[in-house]
Amino acid sequence: MPEIAVVTGAGSGLGRAIARRLGAAGFAVVATDVDHAAARETAGSIPGCRSAEHDVRDAEQHRRIAREATERGRLRVWVNNAGVLALGPAWTHPDAEVKRCVETNVLGTVHGSRAAVEVMRDQPGGGAVLNIASFAAFGAVPDLAVYSGTKHAVLGFTKSLNADLRNAGSRIRATVACLDGTDTPMVQRHAGDPKAGVLRHRGRLLDPDEVARHLVDALGSRRQVVCVPPARGVAAQLLGLAPALSLRLTNAAARRHRT
Incomplete structure (x- = not known):
């Protein structure tokens, strides 16, 4: 029986890279995206991959994807990757943009995780839920208040979900x-915005395929929080304990990038 991996937001970028890595690892991948044409393009590049149109803000759509996955095999991996970015001070965003960011990044992750667990808990061998957050989840990042808030929520939710799974004696692992x-x-769309320096203030942007390699490898570990790159992740967590210092360093690095 094939082992199934579902990847949301797989129409481009990191989601596409994760789907390809999972396909190369032997999983039968389901690539989902609100843009079905993009999901089909991803599926066409992975042997045995299927695509599905999927608005992650809708809880029932997650359940449908999970049910359909079990018709093909055992659902072993579920990656909540779909996300949107809101760049700028919190008070500058239209209400609709804030709602879309929170519903996609937070509710999409919560709904997806619950749908995956509902299926995986009845299967022998358990499974893995991988939720995508950001270094913005560790501290104060200017011009990313709404986005950062959603990623703080993803980090906290995943840790608590993992605690629930452990207390229940489940073999399902939740990783953030x-x-x-x-x-x-998603990031490149903001390349011309002066505020975008905050998105890459630690240097060059990471290669999605290299990030995907780290994440797929991490599925076989028991780590609850995976940082890419690891050393920068440790630094980001420590700086999160000193918000004033973190803000000064972030602002200085963003200015260097703009110049």
Whole structure:
């Protein structure tokens, strides 16, 4: 029976890279995206991959994807990757943009995780849920208040979900990936914005395929939080304990990038 991996937001960028890595690892991948044409393009590049149109803000759509996955095999991996970025001070965003960011990044992760667990808990062998967060989950990042808030929520939710799974004696593992700035279409859409320096203030943007390699390798470990790159992740967590210092360093690095 094939082992199934579902990747949301797989139409481009990191989601596409993760789907390809999972396909190369032997999983039968389901690539989902709100843009079905993009998901089909991803599926066409991975042998045995299927695509599905999927608005992650809708809980029932997650359940449908999970049910359909079990018709093909055992659902072993579920990656909540779909996300949107809101760049700028919190008070500058239209209400609709804030709602879309929170619903996609937070509710999409919560709904997806619950749908995956509902299926995986009835299967022998358990499974893995991987939720994509950001270094922005560790501290104060100017011009990313709304986005950062959603990633703080993803980090906290995943840790608590993992605690629930352990207390229940489940063999399902929940992992949260916290990433530095990654070279994805979501980030590149803001390339001309002066505020975008904060997205890459630690240097060059990461290669999505290299990030995907780290994340797929981490599925076989028991780590609850995976940082890419690891050393920068440790620094980001420590700086999160000193918000004033973190803000000064972030602002200085962003200015260097703009110049």
